Amino acid sequence: MTGQRAAKVAIIGSGCAAMTAAFELTRPELAGRYQVTVYQTGWRLGGKGASGRGPCQRIEEHGLHVWLGFYENAFRLMRECYAELDAAGHPNRAFRSWRDAFYPESYIGIADPDRNRGSGHVIWTSYFPPGKGLPGDPLTSHNPFTLQGYLLRTGALVRALLLGLETRRSGPAETRQPDAELEAAHSAPPTPERVAERSLRLLHQGILFTAAGLVEAATLLELVLKALPSYSDNLLLRFLTAFSAAVRNAFEELIERDDESRVKWEIIDLVIAIVVGVIRFGLLTDPRGLSAIDDYECRDWLRLNGASERALDSAFVRGLYDLALAYEAGDPARPGLAAGQAIRGSLRMFFTYRGALFWKMRAGMGDVIFAPLYEVLKARGVRFEFFHRLENVKLADEATLAPGERPYVQALEFAVQAKVRSGGEYQPLVDVHGVPSWPAAPDHGQLVNGARMRREGWDFESHWDRRKVADKTLKVTEDFDFVVLGVSVGAIPHVCKEILARDPRWRDMVANVKTVATQAFQVWLNRDARQLGWPGDPVTLSGFVKPFDTWADMTHVAPREDWPTPPASIAYFCNVLADPQSPPADEDTDYPARRRAEVRENAVRFLKQDICHLWPEAVDGGGQFRWQLLMQPDESAEQTAGEARFDSQFWTANANPTDRYVLALPGTLKYRISPLDNSYDNLTITGDWTDCGFNEGCVEAAVMSGKLAAHAIAGNPALEDIIGYDHP
Amino acid sequence: MTTREPAPSDDTDAAPDARAAPERLRRPEPKRTAPIRNAGRYLRGARSWETDADLGPAPGGAGADAARARAGPAGQAASDAAPCDDPVARGVALGYEVIEEHIRQGREAARGHSNGGGDGAEPVDLAEFLRRALYLYQDAGSLVQDFIEYLAHAPALEAALNLRRPPAEPPPAPGGTAQPAAPQTIGVALTTTRPAEAWTELSPGAGPFTPALDALRQAGGDAPAITDLRFALRSGGNGQMLHIGIPAGQPPGIYSGVILDAASGLPRGTACVRIGG
Known part of the structure; x- marks a missing residue:
């Protein structure tokens, strides 16, 4: 200047x-x-x-915002x-x-269609452990995002995801005491001999636990082979592919009957695919980093690296797509996420969070x-x-x-x-x-x-x-x-x-x-979540029914509002809004009103048909949504009955060019x-x-x-x- | 600034103001316009993520050296002094043994399942299997970390992988202060008619060497390599300058290559050029 x-x-x-x-x-x-x-x-x-x-x-928000x-x-x-x-x-x-x-929000849920019963949903919830420090704390390094750092966090994260997972039908979460011997060994100097010895000892302790261990060992070998060109990369990948396929085949048959086992394996399956892909695509040394695979759709890339169709269609993956609003033109049949950015985002999200996985605003x-x-x-x-x-x-x-x-x-x-x-x-x-x-x-x-x-x-x-x-x-x-x-x-x-x-x-x-329009609605209710039939704590949940696949309990903002009688619960729902066949002309002044009417219709239908899976007590004996649960801001006004009562709530169609969500x-x-x-x-x-x-x-x-x-x-x-x- | 009520468009308002042009401020030239997602950044001290307070009084300092320092004197001696090739070769051999064991046990698991459906064999305990899978995943994660930690600080391998690590503090010289050797630096001069930027990254602590670089290639693409490359001493003898000539028709993208020590053939760093559209 x-x-x-x-x-x-x-x-x-x-x-x-x-x-x-x-x-x-x-x-x-x-x-x-x-x-x-x-x-x-x-x-x-x-x-x-x-x-x-x-x-x-x-x-009244444009949509759901969680940090x-x-x-x-x-x-x-x-x-x-x-x-x-x-x-x-x-x-x-x-x-x-x-x-x-x-405030930190560690309670996360994912909804999954109940495959065993053929109808309804299984709700998976998990408490994520607190991450060390707080977001925005000073760092000691300019670039703390390293593969080694991610590996350090893998154990804790997977443990939280898998052991912390529970369904409504399952018992309390499993717990495990730390392995004292391993803890002690971990403090000794690492040498290849010691590590290999431990590796072999662990291998002899069981059978299926070798699945992830093999991949980790092979990841290491990839590093070694890069330094020793006399070994062939193809050899390593052959090992990886053969082993992954063998274990997956075994598991695919074993998990058919058990929801909980299935979900656990789906996550392990995805982790294996990512590790295999990182090696196969040479991402460790590519100057573009994970961006080298941004031309691949994330699911396609995981599939290329051996992820099973079951895992690709899992609640976990669908939840990630829902959180990213990753549907081209708002069409649920067209999910799209660039693989490199999706993996980068997931690594950042799960492995580098501090304090809590999510943070919610108090207003x-x-x-x-x-x-x-x-x-x-x-x-x-x-x-x-x-x-x-x-x-x-x-x-x-x-x-x-x-x-x-x-x-x-x-x-x-x-x-x-x-x-x-x-x-x-x-x-x-x-x-x-x-x-x-x-x-x-x-x-x-x-x-x-x-x-x-x-x-x-x-x-x-x-x-x-x-x-x-x-x-x-x-x-x-x-x-x-x-x-x-x-x-x-x-x-x-x-x-x-x-x-x-x-x-x-x-x-x-x-x-x-590309961008996509979004839709959201908020309801203020005179019953709390437990009275509505939700069995757990306030949650942020994804993977539910389209178009409102994401629900966040936002009751905590009630004290910041000004109701004569505070609502017992507040709920936000959101996701994408499908685009019309052709974009509206600038002269189409009625367009926003039409989209708003569409969102209202979607929201009412959602409450009538789908909310019962989350809030079973929100419907009456005949399965009809109890509209009287909705609080009207003006208590002195005539109380509206039936579906028309929804008009007292808030909904929005974010169709303005500047309001549209940006896709990756x-x-x-x-x-x-x-x-x-x-x-x-x-x-x-x-x-x-x-x-x-x-x-x-x-x-x-x-x-x-x-x-x-x-x-x-x-x-x-x-x-x-x-x-x-x-x-x- | 002009403000006017709604009226037919008036071109004079928006016409360029010739008087203003000489005073116009300009943005500074950016040193770069894209992230450096260099592989050498992958293997740094894992504890660097944590805060200063979290790090505590780890010997050897914070940041990239913290993990090594945590291993104590023996670990440091091993990583700094031991030749890399032998332990790594042993690691490879043991690694294959690990894989064979995995495959053997995987087959046993599959057999166990196929026999467990009704022939009287002991049924498979799914929950137990999964717990073990989970435990090993956690344990294996720390194993790999240990391995990487070891490898990341083996000098030969570090050079091969172009790892970035702050230079170790030199030991105090008897009777005086040690003078660290001047680090090698390589600047870049581009000859191009295209929007482009280039940079080099050298392994920290590398002493002077004669650089060699045969080509810059596009990873995963079929664009022709950039071969118009030449090293020359900077004026004043302060390091080297890499001259890169980019052909007019070179496709846009990132091109990279490994800078070698011409004498030993060992990798010393990387050179990259990004060509815009």
């Missing part, structure tokens, strides 16, 4: 990536080198993570954010630290994440321009470029959706029990002609509502020096037409980085463009759709991308400080 003045940065969008970029560029240690303005459609921040407060201050225990960058960001707020003595905060705002994501970020950024001097819809990123005329000069953004063209009275900044937050929160609707009282807009139903967040009160054009050097484009990839075709017209890489990106389909990740790419030397992109090192739609990817965008502009943070960016 040249010049002494503060550089003006225009950040478009306000999701996790954009807010991270703003946070990094305005760090106090940068001494005001960057003057940031955030431009955002509508009245609230958050993008796909936005939430709002509806009737009774109930929390995974490996979100190192994201947790670090929020820990710093909360620490900065606390240091500033911010008053009336219910959440003074990040630990107040998040809405907007309240726990974006309100604190907003307040910190405001205190740092960041300006927020709400009600600004980006219409066009205008490039400089190529004819005006000097020789060797890169193309750059000449102007940013916005539609101004509303103006604030008195010309000041819009004040977006409301206080709910000490938590600064985002309302589910704009405060029309702050807007010029706000009453008319409310009466006419202006939808500031709908792509199909193009109403505006003015146009605005920002010019390079005059209004901005750098642009951080933080809209989602779904919006790129609408706002970057000039770039797409001239740049084949961007066209490839838009054509290949096989063969597509190579088309992503990095925030570090400088084809346009005053523009960087950011979001979980960019090539950010962890190419899967999630908060962690977005935060990593935001840090990369900040690095692209300021050289800060250092790439080595973006945890997991160089993960193999």
Whole structure:
């Protein structure tokens, strides 16, 4: 960068990536080198993570948001954010630290069709053991993600998964005392002789326990053979393949009758396939790391490496796909996950979590994440321009470029959706029990002609509502020096037409980085989960019936809402929403309403037909859902009976281009463009759709991308400080 | 900035502002635009994941050396001083014995099952089998860890695998401070008309050597290898410079090769180039 003045940065969008970029560029240690303005459609921040407060201050989310225990960058960001707020003595905060705002969730469930009875579901649940440390704790190394580190955790994880697994029909979980002899031997110096001796001793102790042991031994041999070229790789793989096939065949016959044994073996089977694949595909030494297999669909790759069809169709695998919303075009018949990213994500998820596998927020994501970020950024001097819809990123005329000069953004063209009275900044937050929160609707009282807009139903967040009160054009050097484009990839075709017209890489990106619409509904109930028939603790469960295959018990947020009589339980359901045959036209203003009606229909059908498998007491003797369980926010209003009572609950169809979830389909990740790419030397992109090192739609990817965008502009943070960016 | 009420499009508003161009700020050139998912990063100290507090007072320091330090003086002596080939060869032999044993027992298991259906043979205890499978998986995990730990710190194998490890602290010299040898460095100069970036990674602690590199190849692809490669001394004699010439029609992708010590033929590092589309 040249010049002494503060550089003006225009950040478009306000999701996790954009807010991270703003946070990094305005760090106090940068001494005001960057003057940031955030431009955002509508009245609230958050993008796909936005939430709002509806009737009774109930929390209304875009979908279910859980933070995974490996979100190192994201947790670090929020820990710093909360620490900065606390240091500033911010008053009336219910959440003074990040630990107040998040709680560890270790109870995970997966639903599996009951194959023995031919109907209904078997629910598998597991408590994951606490991981050492807390997410976002300092590390002693820039790149802690190593095969050795994963191996260290394999034992504990598999033990937890398998021994901790129990079904409703099974007894208490098995336990095992540590093997004192092995513990003692483990502290002695490792030598090949000692290890081999132990290996043989263990082998003689049993039969089937040799399955995983063989693969591990062969993995080791692969390493050795790489150093001793006189041995053949093919020999090793032959051993592996022969043994794996033999054991699988034996097990396939043995496990037919026993659900619990089947699930245990399915997981072992998948682990074997991954180890075999890592060796067979030479991933230990491939400079692309796991990305070398990103052109394979994950199930196909596991199948290539010997995974059984049973394991590939297991609840465990389906649960992972459901959590990743990995269904192209929202079609359950088209699951798709790039193998390398899927394996990377699984390794990170299961082997590197800290504290707990999942962390849940104690209020809405907007309240726990974006309100604190907003307040910190405001205190740092960041300006927020709400009600600004980006219409066009205008490039400089190529004819005006000097020789060797890169193309750059000449102007940013916005539609101004509303103006604030008195010309000041819009004040977006409301206080709910000490938590600064985002309302589910704009405060029309702050807007010029706000009453008319409310009466006419202006939808500031709908792509199909193009109403505006003015146009605005920002010019390079005059209004901005750098642009951080933080809209989602779904919006790129609408706002970057000039770039797409001239740049084949961007066209490839838009054509290949696919997104999917999602749907969600939330219900507030006057009975708790046990009264509804759920036998265990509050759970996060996946693998259930489409389209609402994921359920999270969110009763813990009830104290943050404001009901006259608090709900006894709160449940969120979500997953993908199938796309129509052809995408809607921009003029199809009725499209969002049609999709919402569709989601309502899906949710009602789900409650009537499927919820009985999770909540057997939620249906009456005739098998009908008891609609009176649903709490109406306005108790004084006439109580609605029957199915119509569902209208008092919350549901959403996330069909806006910017609301669509980003997929990691096989063969597509190579088309992503990095925030570090400088084809346009005053523009960087950011979001979980960019090539950010962890190419899967999630908060962690977005935060990593935001840090990369900040690095692209300021050289800060250092790439080595973006945890997991160089993960193999 | 211009703001206007809805009106027919006015091109003058969006026209390039010639006065602004000379003042325009530019992003700094990125040192790289993609992750380095180098294999050498696989085998580092497993405890490096843990926090400083978790690591405790492990002798030998934190990070990549912590695992070795945990093994104590004997382990360190073995890994640093013992020649790699003999124990590794023994490990291979024993490993095959392990595999044979596995296969034998697997066959026995299959026979046990086929006999257990009604001919009076003792029925197979599934739960017990699975428990044992699980236990061994856990135990075998630690075995492999031990093996890798050993191998990762065997000097010859480490060089072969291009492992990355912080250089060990030199022993104090009698009567003075030891001066560590200057590490070898190799810079990269690209000749190309394409968007590309390149980097080298050398085994830490490697002393001076004469580098050799025959080609850069695309893993898993059929693109022609890049062979226009040349090493030259940097001006001032401060390390080497690798000159890479990329042909105009070279397909996009990552190309890599092993940098060898020309004298011994041992691997000393890797060179990679990423060619954009």
